[in-house]
Amino acid sequence: MKLENLGIEDLTVDLKPLDHVMGKHAFIRADQWDYERVTYDYKIGSQEKNITYYVRIQGYAIEGNVDRRDAVIxxxxxxxxxHYYPHGIEYGEEENFPKNLIERAKNLIKEAKEELIQYKK
Structure with missing residues (x-):
């Protein structure tokens, strides 16, 4: 499910402060990157058996290189x-997401965005 119109899409930020702020807000990049792209995930547990939710924020380099940590994202x-264990993550609009989970996800993104704005390029 796309979480649109939250003001974080199209934001451009240097990779180093982006990593710092996202980590501060528990969005983990881990090994989810290549030379041109990054992915940050926030994991949300569930009472449902074998179900985990993820808030995912992706970005791509418009300058520099992620590997050299000089990218502008x-x-x-x-x-x-x-996430359906062991099959993978589904993002489709046909997925059923609880309203409180959607609101929680939006608030997590808004909080990170408010801090990222000060690093906007």
Missing amino acids: KLMTPLLGK
Whole structure:
């Protein structure tokens, strides 16, 4: 599910402060990157058996290189996904997401965005 119109999409930020702020807000990049792209995930547990939710924020380098940590990243529209063990994450609009989970995801993104704005390029 796309989480649109939250003001984080199209934000451009240097990678170093982006990593710092996202980590501060528990969005983990881990090994989810290549030379031109980054992905930050926030994991949300569930009472449902074998289900975990993820708030995902992706971005791509408009300048520099992620590997050299000199990239300027343009963020994309965040996603809310549902992980079905062991099959993977589904982001489709046909997925059923609880309203309180959607609101929680939006608030997490808004909080990170408010801090990222000060690093906007």
